[in-house]
Amino acid sequence: MAQPLFFEPVFKERIWGGTHLQEFGYKLTSDQTGECWAFSAHPNGQSIVRNGEYKGRTLGSLWEEHRELFGNLKGDRFPLLTKILDANRDLSVQVHPDDTYAKTNENGELGKTECWYIIDCAEGAELIFGHHAETKEELSRLIDEGEWGSLLRHVKIAKGDFFYVPSGTVHALCEGTVVLETQQNSDTTYRLYDYDRTDAEGNLRELHLEKSKDVITVPHALPQVEMRADTKEGKKVTQFVKEAFFTVFKWEIQGEAAFEQNEPFLLCSVIEGEGILMHEGETYPLEKGDHVLLPADFGAFLVSGQLEIIAAHV
Structure with missing residues (x-):
């Protein structure tokens, strides 16, 4: 598992x-x-x-x-x-x-x-x-x-x-x-x-x-990145950047929210609040300052609480 x-x-x-x-x-x-x-x-x-x-x-x-x-x-x-x-x-x-x-x-x-x-x-x-x-x-x-x-x-x-x-x-x-x-x-x-x-x-x-x-790049060119926000039950997901080296999101969770991890890996850093990660019948406390890697084939999971997470993958 x-x-x-x-x-x-x-x-x-x-x-x-x-x-x-x-x-x-x-x-x-x-x-x-x-x-x-x-x-x-x-x-x-x-x-x-x-x-x-x-x-x-x-x-x-x-x-x-x-x-x-x-x-x-x-x-x-x-x-x-x-x-x-x-x-x-x-x-x-x-x-x-x-x-x-x-x-x-x-x-x-x-x-x-x-x-x-x-x-x-x-x-x-x-x-x-x-x-x-x-x-x-x-x-x-x-x-x-x-x-x-x-x-x-x-x-x-x-x-x-x-x-x-x-x-x-x-x-x-x-x-x-x-x-x-x-x-x-x-x-x-x-x-x-x-x-x-x-x-x-x-x-x-x-x-x-x-x-x-x-x-140094000359002249300076402002990077063009397209931010996208999506609000669903219990969560707001903002995609900040999707470029060659990484994709970075912010998760704002209020209550209980469902996620799916289908990437090679997912890096999750809790920057505010606290909550619980639930996966295949197991629960894991989440606190501000925690850094959690979700490996490949992690699949579906829930996060409950009031917290903000920055998530990234390649």
């Missing part, structure tokens, strides 16, 4: 992190915790199953040894990585390469296309999304001269907003923002600008200006 797999996250201390991840029920060991790697099979931090017959196993080992859980998908690595980020301070301005550039320049690493769901943010919060350069020459000049005010595109945000961030997009989360990020399974980031901040030893953090110039 297919069972839901609950995962223990991996936490990452960051110069820009804070303590907001405590609000998901996590016990933090640092007041600069910036990232919760909820579903991760990346070598830099693997999440671990906390229930059932696979308790104690890493996501990566299940991918290698029990590919049937993932519909026997092809590939040399688990394709997705889910994070919750606490931007207690501004993140560095970054850009990610695509698969082709990363494979050549980053020892076979994947590129990184990602997306953000804004779980919460301070009043008046914003993020950096894109740039104003019209040509590669203008981009290079503005970077070389440090004309960040002229180059970077700022966008006001609100709780519940969604952003699709393809590789090649200049971006940065800014102070006072908590997001759930769904991305390719990659840890490749090119840092374009870091506000001249120093680390604990007083050193400026490394920048990657030439690689950034190589991969």
Whole structure:
């Protein structure tokens, strides 16, 4: 019988992190915790199953040894990585390469296309999304001269907003923002600008200006994604994005709602509320901060309660 797999996250201390991840029920060991790697099979931090017959196993080992859980998908690595980020301070301005550039320049690493769901943010919060350069020459000049005010595109945000961030997009989360990020399974980031901040030893953090110039899309193009919402008994399902690397939904559940899991796998992160997952006569409590993988052939299931879930599959 297919069972839901609950995962223990991996936490990452960051110069820009804070303590907001405590609000998901996590016990933090640092007041600069910036990232919760909820579903991760990346070598830099693997999440671990906390229930059932696979308790104690890493996501990566299940991918290698029990590919049937993932519909026997092809590939040399688990394709997705889910994070919750606490931007207690501004993140560095970054850009990610695509698969082709990363494979050549980053020892076979994947590129990184990602997306953000804004779980919460301070009043008046914003993020950096894109740039104003019209040509590669203008981009290079503005970077070389440090004309960040002229180059970077700022966008006001609100709780519940969604952003699709393809590789090649200049971006940065800014102070006072908590997001759930769904991305390719990659840890490749090119840092374009870091506000001249120093680390604990007083050193400026490394920048990657030439690689950034190589991969930034010019001119910036707003990604075109079609959001769709469907309301049925007990639930509202919003499809945020359906693209080559992932499909991402938000489930808003009030009462009892029926679902069907027919994908190779489904990643479910509870971002608000609590409830119960019911499957083949078994019940599983769901709480804010839980991350549950529903394997292939999971089939029909019910969720009851009042809760919000971000769900993703390839």
